[in-house]
Amino acid sequence: MAIDFTFTDEHEELRATLRAFLKEKSDEAAVREQMATERGYDPDVWEQMAGQMGLAGLIIPEEFGGAGYTYVELLVVMEEMGRSLLCAPYLGTAVLATNALLHCVDETTRKELLVGIAAGETIATVAHAESNGRWDLAGVEMRAEKGEGGFTLSGRKCWVLDGHTADVLLVVARHEAGLSLFRVDADATGLERTLVPSLDITRKLAQLDFNETPADLVSAGDQTDALQRVLALTVAALAAEQVGGAQMCLETATEYAKTRLQFGRPIGSYQAIKHKCADMLVEVEFAKSAAYAACFSAAGNEEDFLETAALAKAYCSEAYFHAAAENIQIHGGMGFTWELPVHLYFKRAKSSELFLGDAAYHRERLADLVGI
């Protein structure tokens, strides 16, 4: 089915409301303040966003206290968050963990945790990657041990979104039923959580070390396919976030090109700069098509969703990185300073490119999916 790409008035209203909110609560000063903290976000702002505005439960069904919206609304939200470099545990809890709860876990856990997430009271995340450097689920080596009092986990999980602050960890590990999800509470015994000094300090990542840590099995049967879908859904949302960041780079660079004079002329009057801006525009437009297609496809539960998600992550990763790099170049020396936020977008672009698999990784997935 052809994707219709229509944004309704309600979508536009959501965008406008969110942009105004983020302008106030996640301006550059706020981003700089939060990125320097260990927690990485402002609890008051999170409370307003998650609780009052209902953003944490955006895609959570109403029966669990959520707003019951689709991926189209989520795409709007992610785009705006990417644009403002919002520092918040949104991707981990409202996208990754929420999707895992919706697609992989048992009724009771789903209900219990989604209600908390939707209310903005619970921050959850998913831990799947390990130190072997792989993002694919076949790379998960951790095995749950079954003992007298239930399961325990031992070993290390890496690159866990907000893993150092989350209240609940959903850990992907193997046991006899196959790839499964285990729930571990933040204060579980034998759990050590370490903040990783990240390239992109606006997004916090943690390393989790488990040492015979008690864990509850919360899924039934092998979850490989369901988790694959969860990762694809996360990647689709991330692509929308990348689009927001790339669009911001394009706008900032264009604005600078219009106002910065050298040799008595705006630098944007030189084709070297004008063409850079024009190329960025083309790529940002393509990136929008890619990310929107993936999110509309998720919303409509289309058959080709996995393909469109891989395509989006492959394209948007490179488009964002390119836009962020050109944004530095167009700003000249200013673009290289700490003082301007240009470098923050550059670091976000690279980290979101690497996170959950880079462009080459997703191109390979796409090639497999479409049979190239």
Add this chain to the structure above:
Amino acid sequence: MADHRSMSEDELRARTRALLDEAHPEQVEAIPFRQAQYDHGLAWVHFPEGYGGLNLSPKMNVIVQDEILEHSKISHGMPAASIIGIGMGAPVVLTYGTEEMKKSMLPKIFTGEEIWCQLFSEPSAGSDVAGLATSAVRDGDDWILNGQKVWTTVAHLSRWGMLLARTDPDVPKHDGLSYFVLDMQAPGVDVRPLYQITGEAEFNEVFMTDVRIPHDRMLGKEGQGWRVAITTLMNERVAIGGGGSKRKGGGTISQLLELWNDRNKNAHSAGQEALLRDRVTRSYIDQELLRLTAQRARVTQQAGNPGPEGSVAKLAQAEMMKRLWELAIDILGNDGLAYEAGYELRQQASGIDTTEGLAKYQFLRSRANSIEGGTSEIMRNILGERVLGLPGEPRVDKKIAWKEVARS
């Protein structure tokens, strides 16, 4: 100084061995060794005798280095902070300085006892450096300086600065500039760190308020500063772009290869490994061609100051370095998400001791390669217009008084 003396490679090697007999890098500290090297005319062999050189062709400089490294594990090579002094300060002092300046300044530039910085760029004048606004007004035997410079690398360590200032705002911009050597310790010079993408401050802002500078510290004549500046800029491009390794597979590419050899072989699928390997090979080719092109340039380069061709290597190197370090992060894969050195704002580089740490640092630092010393866009303009002779852009700033030109 076009005709250089002839000296065979063997003679130069013998002369270098004579230096080593007198002062060996493994036995004497860097400063006395470099002083002896200077006194033997082996500092920069293309300089005249008596100023650290032997009036030889510039391509013979590598022979000295080579011979030193053949007989010594350490070479007491150029101190990192001296690149500006050695690459740009020395040629400009040699070409335009008074006898007194040459005698007192050149040896200290070479030994590293005195660091130099380049005070050209200003907030409103980067690519268009000739549009700068810092003013110098004559007052008896002195000039009085007021203005602000920016991006001044190592200004915080510097003893001397190469300063370009406007001595006449009423003539077209290139005609109203004069070039000075500024004493960085003079009253009214205020150096403040400026932090960059890595959190460090390599460069600074330099504020000048009623700074007095004696007239005899002017290089070239009043109003001819641009000509002198061009000498500095051409040498800068060579200093920056003339790099690459002297050895096959050495320098930057060896760091990338080390990272490649140590990579986590499980992190990428076979298909991605093949792609990465191809990119590594491309980088190898890039670095090899940088090295060979520099070698070829040394053969054809005559004594004296370089011309616009220096922009070829500068442009190529800048773009290749950015690509190379992007690739390094892609090889690291997930590990590229971490930045162990952290971004604490600080003046010196923090200890970056592993190749992986270096790669992450360079991934960020190399973004400046296509900006510092003239942007890649400006290099392309120079190559197009000055080397290939293509017509220039229509100019709105050349024939009118500087003060009439629009500025942001």
